[in-house]
Amino acid sequence: MKVAPILSRKRKTENKYIMAKFHSGFAALIGRPNVGKSTLMNHLIGQKIAITSDKPQTTRNRIQTVYTDEDAQVIFLDTPGIHKAKNKLGNYMVSVAENTLKEVDVILWLVEPTTYIGAGEQHIIEKLKMVKTPVVLVINKVDTIKKEEILKFIDTYRKELNFSDIVPVSALKGSNTDELMRVIKKYLPEGPMYYDEDTVTDQPMRQIAAELIREKALKCLDDEIPHGIAVLIDTMKERPNGLYDIEASIVCERDSHKGIIIGKQGSMLKKIGSAARYEIEALMGTKVNLQLWVKVRKEWRDSDLYLKNYGYRDEL
Secondary structure: OOOOOOOEEEEEEOOEEEEEEOEEEEEEEEEOOOOOHHHHHHHHHOOOOOOOOOOOOOOOOOEEEEEEOOOEEEEEEEOOOOOOOOOHHHHHHHHHHHHHOOOOOEEEEEEOOOOOOOHHHHHHHHHHOOOOOOEEEEEOOHHHOOHHHHHHHHHHHHOOOOOOEEEEOEOOOOEOHHHHHHHHHHOOOEOOOOOOOOOOEOOOHHHHHHHHHHHHHHHHOOOOOHHHOEEEEEEEEEOOOOOEEEEEEEEEOOHHHHHHHHOHHHHHHHHHHHHHHHHHHHHHOOOEEEEEEEEEOOOHHHOHHHHHHOOOOOOO
16 A cells, blocks of 8 residues: 655645645444445445445445545445344444444444434444544435425434434435535544545455455345355456456355356356456456356355355454
């Protein structure tokens, strides 16, 4: 990681140069599964890095991305949805999300527009009461409601916690996200540019490719299968002409799931691979030869060994 030596930049105003204070820091996105954290982060940085789907618990690891402009650098941490864990993988995901609260300069709590605060949200509220970090309530999906209804949703949550700011947005439509970015910058300390200004993520390309393959599997497969799959990049090699050969394994928990993932005469696996290859090529800016395999590892989500081998190990 290259750290820029400058703490401030010069800005030209009325033909004179003045020293502008530069701010940098970390912003965590937390919330229940499927509230739009990854969609919002992708929109804020202007590029798709975190995978998205309409299935809960899509994000499993903490995804780190970078937004830089002339005033500030924001390092976003997209965390797994906080939920009641049912296995060791679930425990890992919740641990990643909750531990992130201690490491950032501002917390963005994403919620949906509602006047009902359920047990999951109450659990998050109790966690937020224990931290001193500024908390910004982000009411997402306001494109699904009437504008005059927003105030009652704000009042519902304002009674539960003393928020530093409350910002309604639509991550899908991009509504009011400029205001959210302005609010985020308020809570960043003066500091250096941690990453080069053209950096958008510190995630290795192998990890991003694996996640894009898993995203396509999430969107193509039945509801009961995606929670039980993982994707591993077995090899990623560049040819002299710039084309990349990628071999990846989709890991599932049951033999019956293996057949569904492969599909009749390999049709489902081909569908997943074609969709994933298209996005990987767009991100890498080169042609990709993608080969997918399917492996069965029974109950891998409750195996410490498999979890560590598959990259879910930081908090175990």
